[in-house]
Amino acid sequence: MTDLTTKAIHAGYDRAANARAANVPIYASAAFDLENAERGRALAAGELDGFEYSRVANPTVDVLERRLAALEGGIGAVAVSSGMAAVSYALMCVGESGGRIIASKNLYGASVDALVDFLPEFGIHADFVTDINDLAEVESKIGPDTRAIYTETVANPSTEIADLEPLADLAHRHGIALIVDNTVPTPYLLRPIEFGADIVVHSTTKGITGHGNAIGGAIIDAGHFDWANGRFPQFTRPQQVIADADGKPRTFAGAFGSEAFIRRIRIKYLRTFGAVQSPFNAYLTLVGLETLPERVSRQVATATTVARHLTRTPHVLTVNYSGLGDTPQYALAAKYLPHGVGQILSFTVDGDRANVQRILDGTKLFSYVPNIGDARSLIVDPANITHREVPDDVRRAAGVTSNLIRLSIGLESADDLIADLDQAIANAY
Numbered sequence: 218m219t220d221l222t223t224k225a226i227h228a229g230y231d232r233a234a235n236a237r238a239a240n241v242p243i244y245a246s247a248a249f250d251l252e253n254a255e256r257g258r259a260l261a262a263g264e265l266d267g268f269e270y271s272r273v274a275n276p277t278v279d280v281l282e283r284r285l286a287a288l289e290g291g292i293g294a295v296a297v298s299s300g301m302a303a304v305s306y307a308l309m310c311v312g313e314s315g316g317r318i319i320a321s322k323n324l325y326g327a328s329v330d331a332l333v334d335f336l337p338e339f340g341i342h343a344d345f346v347t348d349i350n351d352l353a354e355v356e357s358k359i360g361p362d363t364r365a366i367y368t369e370t371v372a373n374p375s376t377e378i379a380d381l382e383p384l385a386d387l388a389h390r391h392g393i394a395l396i397v398d399n400t401v402p403t404p405y406l407l408r409p410i411e412f413g414a415d416i417v418v419h420s421t422t423k424g425i426t427g428h429g430n431a432i433g434g435a436i437i438d439a440g441h442f443d444w445a446n447g448r449f450p451q452f453t454r455p456q457q458v459i460a461d462a463d464g465k466p467r468t469f470a471g472a473f474g475s476e477a478f479i480r481r482i483r484i485k486y487l488r489t490f491g492a493v494q495s496p497f498n499a500y501l502t503l504v505g506l507e508t509l510p511e512r513v514s515r516q517v518a519t520a521t522t523v524a525r526h527l528t529r530t531p532h533v534l535t536v537n538y539s540g541l542g543d544t545p546q547y548a549l550a551a552k553y554l555p556h557g558v559g560q561i562l563s564f565t566v567d568g569d570r571a572n573v574q575r576i577l578d579g580t581k582l583f584s585y586v587p588n589i590g591d592a593r594s595l596i597v598d599p600a601n602i603t604h605r606e607v608p609d610d611v612r613r614a615a616g617v618t619s620n621l622i623r624l625s626i627g628l629e630s631a632d633d634l635i636a637d638l639d640q641a642i643a644n645a646y
Contacts, residue, residue: 229283277496288404292440293479300420302492303434312341313451316364321349323372326604365394371401374563374623378549385413415442423590431501438479445470517557520626538562579641589625
């Protein structure tokens with residue numbers, strides 16, 4: 218299979234191994250028969266692919282992981298219970314033992330909160346940059362303890378695009394990894410591994426599932442980074458959990474080579490912290506994935522139409538949507554996202570907080586919901602909801618002000634959505 222639309226329906230699933238079921242079955246089982254002592258030992262040590270306990274791997278979840286890895290072009294994936302579990306696991310796995318992570322200020326609010334207030338409690342610290350595409354600023358933050366650069370491919374809610382290729386080149390020259398959150402574009406619009414990213418994370422809750430009915434996240438490993446290059450002691454330290462048949466501890470780099478990162482995520486993080494993707498949620502995500510190209514292409518077309526309309530709507534001051542032809546990042550959009558930058562956009566309005574509230578409350582089709590990527594169109598005020606925990610300076614750098622409104626465009630008619638926004642904005646003044 219080479220085409221993404223085909224992979225979204227078929228990748229990772231073997232009907233012959235599942236009673237010829239046309240759809241992926243839901244394996245609602247906490248544990249699986251180990252069959253014999255030697256097979257059980259090999260499964261527990263990570264030497265054999267298979268299923269022993271659903272906290273580590275489950276057949277339904279396994280199909281989702283294989284499908285996402287195929288869509289992103291990675292060597293493996295681990296599905297987890299939420300997008301923030303994916304972000305936290307990836308950053309903790311790379312930053313263990315006192316590492317530092319360079320991050321852009323325009324991240325999703327909970328990611329900023331994790332980097333500023335939570336991960337430092339575990340000895341992992343962040344160095345923030347105002348512009349992730351300013352290579353000089355990024356390089357100035359690289360020190361002996363730096364482990365990774367972390368950014369969103371398309372930022373939420375500004376839709377700013379990260380220039381991945383030079384970032385990857387910079388990271389690799391210094392022996393550090395490039396980790397990216399690809400939630401907004403989904404692999405239909407952008408596959409960061411093709412531009413040098415080492416680890417890709419997703420909130421599958423959003424565009425991948427696409428119907429607002431299943432929380433989930435995923436980590437995908439490109440499989441080309443050298444985790445034994447001296448900057449990552451956690452990958453070269455012997456670990457009892459993956460001891461060989463004689464009980465001798467092994468290292469993740471030595472035991473798994475190019476799969477060291479994704480194996481450590483599964484064996485240490487998923488197994489220990491337990492943010493497990495449920496088989497039922499995995500099934501819902503797989504169903505959503507089947508229509509990913511059709512949904513996202515329709516949403517992008519409608520989002521572009523809505524964004525253009527807002528540029529000439531009274532009381533709208535600015536529109537943030539990098540897919541418009543007159544934006545400073547249009548060249549990046551053409552390079553990385555030729556099929557569109559995604560279904561979210563944001564805009565600022567004049568007046569005060571009361572005007573924003575009247576717009577939010579005045580829409581009829583848009584739901585006031587802190588989610589994106591749904592089949593339904595959603596509206597929210599990031600300063601009050603998604604970015605409320607972010608420090609003021611970081612919030613301002615991300616363009617999140619009290620008069621900013623974010624939209625996630627669904628599958629409704631563009632004309633109906635525009636009419637709804639027009640009446641809500643007009644009545645707010």
